[in-house]
Amino acid sequence: MYENNGEEPPEFLRRHTSDAGPGSLTLDEPDMMAQASRAGLGLAYVGEWMVADDIASGRLVVVLSEWTPSCPGYCLYYPGRRHMAASLRAFVDLAREIVFRNCAKAS
Numbered sequence: 001m002y003e004n005n006g007e008e009p010p011e012f013l014r015r016h017t018s019d020a021g022p023g024s025l026t027l028d029e030p031d032m033m034a035q036a037s038r039a040g041l042g043l044a045y046v047g048e049w050m051v052a053d054d055i056a057s058g059r060l061v062v063v064l065s066e067w068t069p070s071c072p073g074y075c076l077y078y079p080g081r082r083h084m085a086a087s088l089r090a091f092v093d094l095a096r097e098i099v100f101r102n103c104a105k106a107s
Contacts, residue, residue: 074099 027033030046037044037051037060044051045068054060076095078088 025036025041027036030044030050033044033046034051034054036042037046038054043063048055048062051060055062074095076092078084078092084092
């Protein structure tokens with residue numbers, strides 16, 4: 001059951017909450033993870049930038065920080081297919097070139 005100091009639950013919880021009792025909630029969308037965590041439904045592994053205001057205000061706290069090393073820079077997720085589209089291949093190559101160029105300048 002959702003309980004959050006009398007506040008209205010987030011939209012996705014209104015659609016997916018039932019009276020079935022306790023259970024697990026698995027999400028694959030970072031915004032929903034952050035909303036669920038704000039609602040007190042558990043932990044969320046999201047980018048710190050997404051919840052920086054919540055952390056600063058004390059609504060959320062960082063846990064397990066020693067197990068979550070910082071990852072400066074960017075992450076690019078794409079399907080690991082054998083035959084990547086030419087446009088995606090060009091973008092991945094350009095992104096790598098820019099990152100390596102910037103790293104070389106910083107050294």
